[in-house]
Amino acid sequence: MSSVATLQGAGVHDAHHEHHHHETFITKYVFSQDHKMIARQFLITGIIWAIIGGFFSVIFRLQLGYPESTFPWLEDLLGHWAKGGKLQPEFYYALVTMHGTILVFFVLTAGLSGTFANFLIPLQIGARDMASPMLNMLSYWFFFLASIIMFSSLFVQTGPASGGWTVYPPLSALGDASSGSKIGMDLWLVSMAMFIVSSLLGGLNYITTILNMRTKGMSMTRLPLTIWALFFTAVLGVLSFPVLLSGAILLLFDRNLGTSFFLSDIVIAGKILPNEGGSPILFQHLFWFLGHPEVYIILLPAMGMSSEILATNARKPIFGYMAMVGSMFAIAILAFLVWAHHMFVTGLNPFLGSFFVLLTLLIAVPSAIKVFNWLTTLWRGNIRFTPGMLFAIGFVSMFISGGLTGIFLGNSALDLHLHDTYFVVAHFHIVMGVASFFGMFAGVYHWFPKMFGRHLNNTMAYIHFWISIVGAYLIFWPMHYEGLAGMPRRYYDYSNWESFKMFGGLNQFISLVAMVVFAAQLLFVFNFFYSIFKGRRVTSTNPWGSNTLEWTTPIKPGHGNWPGEIPEVYRGAYDYAKDGKEFIPQNVPVGDDETTHG
């Protein structure tokens, strides 16, 4: 298979030479089929979405921190949604909903997988490009279309979707239930449908490429862990996103064609609805059958990249390569079998619930293996704290903190108390929000030199890291206490609640820190765009002394990646500190006197 891949690769290579001179601005930067350019497109679109989604959180944190105050500039910005400088509840919920949707799907799915799967898969497995560059290009443009539709929904008169990112019907199905459930919700669903198409086109391509286009010698067990992680991510996406697509289509039918898939026994705004026999819980099953794997779609790439960056900068092999692959495989399988742990309090059969408790807590085992393996990777290393490395260490810290609270929530008895409180908000923000963002930042800092041929500014990078990690803990750690007091999430104002109003001061503190952390992210964005044009030029092809194949390409690889032959691979990706050598790249043949370990 590998030799066939090489032949195919050579074919692409020749074609590339013929095409090279015809490249126009449009084919190079807009409708590009080069996986590296598509990766940059995903990354930059993701960054723009992250700024929007992050800014939304700043606005609604303003309301949570200062429920009594008015901000006249909000009215200038949002018009009637902030009458008299006071954010209206309808729009508060719209902001919360869009914050979730944008960050989960547009940033941490498309922005993360889209960027790094596109960028790293061909470069690290030794391929000229993706299996289908055309589908790859379409994948980006469907994402772009989804983005346009979602963005335009922000401007419709009745406001964007406001039923939470989980869009549970009947709230999301009935325009009478909430103004965000009018046209804004249709746009949300159509946009998600486009998004899912994009994700499927991408995912199929990633899987095909990894399975068929590895260079000679690159057996599956020699793949860098990033590629394994991206592979499992793609498999999860391809198997679970279509289920959400079906849910979205059925919901569109319920909204517009009078069907009753999710509706029954409803009286709203004084009207008795004719819908009978549907079940709102059915939607939750369809949603979470994607929704839970989605958590791992977000997390696995971060795990893979952090593993790679930890090993490279500790100058040590990743500890327990096979265990790392095995535990990712276990996580991927279990990801499909735990979705109903989001539904313990829906009236789910308790006996059925018990299976989901067991399977959910089982995920802690592969997660524990990964954590201990990361720790052992650092042990007796010779660690360089590049910005990427700091974020990778931050990722491990966040993954531990957020992962452990999953043990609370996965236990159904405890979930009775903690479900839909700030404990949940703290848990998932730490484990899939902050941890994945840290993984993504680690990736951006580590591969920026390969992407743009320049370095990011280190001082700004370090400031970015330190504000982010300290800020993230200051924001989310105290939220656990609010959750233990039963404080519900998605509330616009707590001041009328005897049970929750004592957290007013804390909410204010959290809001202030959130604003500082947001500003630090803007610093990163500035650093990113500034360095693309003005950053220090990369002078060596392998600035980190890394083993993987992307560092065997020229500093600015063209379409086709390697000017000559694709290098052949003779070893795994983690031969650091072996036989007294600091690192041995994958394309270096095994020497006669080299020791073999196990």
Place this chain on the structure above:
Amino acid sequence: MKEFLLIALGVLVFAVIFQIAKASEYVSVMKGEENTRKQNNKINAFLLMGLLVFGLIGAWYCNDLYYGKTLFPQGSASVEGEQIDTMLWITIAVTGLVFVVTQVLLFWFAYKYQESDNRKAFYFSHSTKLELIWTTIPAIVLAVLVVFGLKAWFKITGDPPKNAIVVEVTGHQFAWEFRYTGPDKILGRKDYRLTKGVNSLGVDFNDPASLDDIHVSGTMHIPVGVPVKMVINSQDVIHSVGIPHFRMKMDAVPGIPTTQWFTPKYTTAEMKTRTGNPNFTFEISCDQMCGAGHFSMRGVIIVETMEEYKKWLSEQKAEYFSVFPEKAPATADTTAPKKAVAAL
């Protein structure tokens, strides 16, 4: 004006950071990039250690500030909730230990094994023995947590004792309604298609069982020490009955009734003394996003002694008479509408 100044200040801070960042690049070129890198490495290793130390102190300080505001100090207000508290403590102990050990190792390793010219990284690619150890131990610990958790779960979600009082809880945008059985201990049938005007819950008054049912809005009265079974449903979108003091929560789903039961341990008056808060109230929060008024969907539970509860109940009028006021008896005997109906 204030906003403008704030923005100006923000831009200024950015500009300063940017200038410093740019200057540091020139400095590093002058001093030699390798030297700068080594210096940065030392600073960051030190900061990571600092993060660990201040992080652990901060976690302790945070606990000091907010532990008193969680529900632990006042204890569970329901008998069943005590199992949940016990489970919480066990889980906190287990995860707390793992948290401290792994975070300390992570940052300590990072600090201790920072790059140094005198050290070579140690080639250590795997060890089946170690990996087996840290697969087995978490598996055993988790099995224990699962067993304890499921024991509590089955107890709490199991059938309520026979003497349980039944209260029907109905959510709608954005308030709670409660229906009591009346003397016959049976809730009358409902049909959402009958919802009209005063009959806001759609009760079917052709069912004799519904004639003595009592409907109250906003506040639920229950006696202390007796199991209460809530039959929960919703009229419009999904809501959730969140009663954190009792450690309970159950969704209200249109078309699919759910149930939950608990035994209140303390009366509202007792809780006022326990918490030292004269305004203490058992509140029902809606815990499932239900629309623009979600945050204001507040209900109140008053837990009282059996005598108080019976007295309160006897003062309530059957819903039948609010729906059909012309059939209300002239006398105050409102608790036995069957007699009144039979007399018609």
